[in-house]
Amino acid sequence: MIAFVLGTIIWQGALIREQIKDRPVRITELAGVEIGMPPYEVTRVKGAGFKLEPTRRADGSWDQMIVIGDLLVLLDGPSEDDLTVHRVCETxxxxxxxxxxxxxxxxxxxxxxxxxxxxxxxxxxxxxxxxxxxxxxxxxxxxxxxxxxxxxxxx
Structure with missing residues (x-):
């Protein structure tokens, strides 16, 4: 009887662990590109892509887009030299x-x-x-x- 109870407890624990492991979580990276990465890191991880020149927005901040195959990387920051990834899209x-x-x-x-x-x-x-x-x-x-x-x- 004790073996049956112990086996049931272990089996239930394994089921709960599997459900927790498979639960959706908040995502911070896509295809190896992480939110907050600087442009040189993106290039190091994914290789060279097509870069648009950084542009200044009306609020004074800057943004830039890098296209690497079907991956679209959007960067923004307070200055042209301080851009980081804020969105990554797989098109x-x-x-x-x-x-x-x-x-x-x-x-x-x-x-x-x-x-x-x-x-x-x-x-x-x-x-x-x-x-x-x-x-x-x-x-x-x-x-x-x-x-x-x-x-x-x-x-």
């Missing part, structure tokens, strides 16, 4: 992409089942697409025809 996520258990081309229904209700949704004006923001996970997912078509971290 064409494939089946191998896995962000918080969400894979490229996954259905909207399965994404919502995993992440819950989005904080905000914005529908496209010109088509069947929309963007869903999940603030608690620091994540934005772009859907088109109810399938994942883009993933951004750092929303």
């Amino acid at each position: 064409e996520p494939g089946y191998e992409t896995d962000v918080n258990g969400i894979k490229g081309w996954e259905s909207e229904k399965s994404v919502l089942r995993r992440l819950g209700r989005p904080t905000m949704e914005v529908a496209d004006e010109d088509g069947p697409g929309k963007s869903s923001y999940f603030e608690r996970y620091n994540l934005m997912i772009r859907f088109s025809q109810s399938r994942v078509r883009g993933i951004c971290v750092g929303v």
Whole structure:
């Protein structure tokens, strides 16, 4: 009897640990690029990409965009020399992409089942697409025809 009780306790502990391990978490990186990284680190990690010149915004801060394949890296900062990553987007996520258990081309229904209700949704004006923001996970997912078509971290 004691062996049965002990076995049940161990089995339940393993189930709980597996559920906790598989739970969505707040994301701070995508494809090896972390929020807060300076541009030279992005280049070191991902290789050279197409860089747009930094531009000054109306509020005096600066921003810059780096495109590396289907990865879009947006940087901003108080000066041109002090830019850091504030958003990373994968514009064409494939089946191998896995962000918080969400894979490229996954259905909207399965994404919502995993992440819950989005904080905000914005529908496209010109088509069947929309963007869903999940603030608690620091994540934005772009859907088109109810399938994942883009993933951004750092929303």
